[in-house]
Amino acid sequence: MSATIIDGKKTAETIRSELKAEVEDLVQTTGVTPGLGVVLVGDDPASASYVRAKERACAEIGVYSDDNRLPAEIDQEELLELIAKLNADPKIHGILVQLPLPAHLDEDAVLLAINPDKDVDGFHPMNVGRMMVGQRAFLPCTPHGVIQLLIRHNVPIEGAHVVIVGRSNIVGKPLANLLIQKNATGNATVTVCHTRTRDLAAMTRQADILVAAAGRPNTVTADMVRPGAVVIDVGVNRVEDPTRKRGYRLVGDVDFDGVREVAAMITPVPGGVGPMTIAMLLYNTVESARRFATSQA
Ligand code: GUN
Numbered sequence: 001m002s003a004t005i006i007d008g009k010k011t012a013e014t015i016r017s018e019l020k021a022e023v024e025d026l027v028q029t030t031g032v033t034p035g036l037g038v039v040l041v042g043d044d045p046a047s048a049s050y051v052r053a054k055e056r057a058c059a060e061i062g063v064y065s066d067d068n069r070l071p072a073e074i075d076q077e078e079l080l081e082l083i084a085k086l087n088a089d090p091k092i093h094g095i096l097v098q099l100p101l102p103a104h105l106d107e108d109a110v111l112l113a114i115n116p117d118k119d120v121d122g123f124h125p126m127n128v129g130r131m132m133v134g135q136r137a138f139l140p141c142t143p144h145g146v147i148q149l150l151i152r153h154n155v156p157i158e159g160a161h162v163v164i165v166g167r168s169n170i171v172g173k174p175l176a177n178l179l180i181q182k183n184a185t186g187n188a189t190v191t192v193c194h195t196r197t198r199d200l201a202a203m204t205r206q207a208d209i210l211v212a213a214a215g216r217p218n219t220v221t222a223d224m225v226r227p228g229a230v231v232i233d234v235g236v237n238r239v240e241d242p243t244r245k246r247g248y249r250l251v252g253d254v255d256f257d258g259v260r261e262v263a264a265m266i267t268p269v270p271g272g273v274g275p276m277t278i279a280m281l282l283y284n285t286v287e288s289a290r291r292f293a294t295s296q297a
Contacts, residue, residue: 012275034289042072094120145276166213
């Protein structure tokens with residue numbers, strides 16, 4: 001039997017329309033228009049494409065976006081000056097520095113320079129720490145998007161065994177953390193696998209919910225999935241494809257065609273987790289603007 005496809009594009013559209021109404025209400029009742037400062041350093045095509053999608057999504061729901069594109073050669077001080085300017089700008093409620101940064105820049109120092117109250121990516125150590133101990137924090141967008149997808153498709157999280165393949169700071173680590181929180185969207189049992197895991201397939205076959213976030217195509221194949229499992233594919237990989245006009249196509253970390261015959265539910269790539277990441281970025285930006293408006297009242 002073929003798996004039900006979890007349509008992230010449609011779920012993200014629903015969230016965006018909820019947020020659009022919230023922005024209208026915020027503007028009407030407080031006069032505050034949410035603003036996102038977007039910073040893109042260099043001309044990596046994938047990063048440029050993500051940033052375009054984020055700015056388009058802002059415009060669609062009435063969030064103001066301030067576009068800052070910097071040459072790859074920019075030095076650390078100039079970048080920190082821009083962050084300081086965005087930190088001080090009352091029209092800006094969220095700051096997004098698209099990662100990865102060019103190798104000569106100190107990513108940790110840049111993330112640390114962002115005012116935690118404007119850290120809508122949830123990457124500042126202050127927000128990471130607050131999230132970990134269960135305090136109010138901006139949640140990182142991709143893990144939050146994965147959880148929203150599960151909730152909005154009635155996949156039970158409490159008591160489920162979630163196996164995550166990948167331990168990045170952006171996805172694996174924070175997702176594991178959120179899922180073990182003692183709250184309504186947590187209470188899962190979580191196993192985190194990575195490149196040094198012994199017998200990966202033995203681990204993944206135990207999953208009720210299997211999350212692939214390794215950044216490598218075909219990391220999860222059908223033999224690694226328990227029949228009836230829910231499979232969430234966070235991977236976005238460009239593979240060469242001369243039949244496409246662009247010369248490449250996007251694939252996830254999961255062998256979609258094989259795994260869909262085993263799983264109960266599965267997210268596609270594109271159209272799964274990707275649009276949810278953007279929706280949750282908007283969610284954090286609107287939330288930040290609301291907090292700002294409330295603090296000014
Ligand atoms: N690069 C890959 N994913 C992300 C993300 O969610 N936010 C930022 N800022 N950069 C990324």
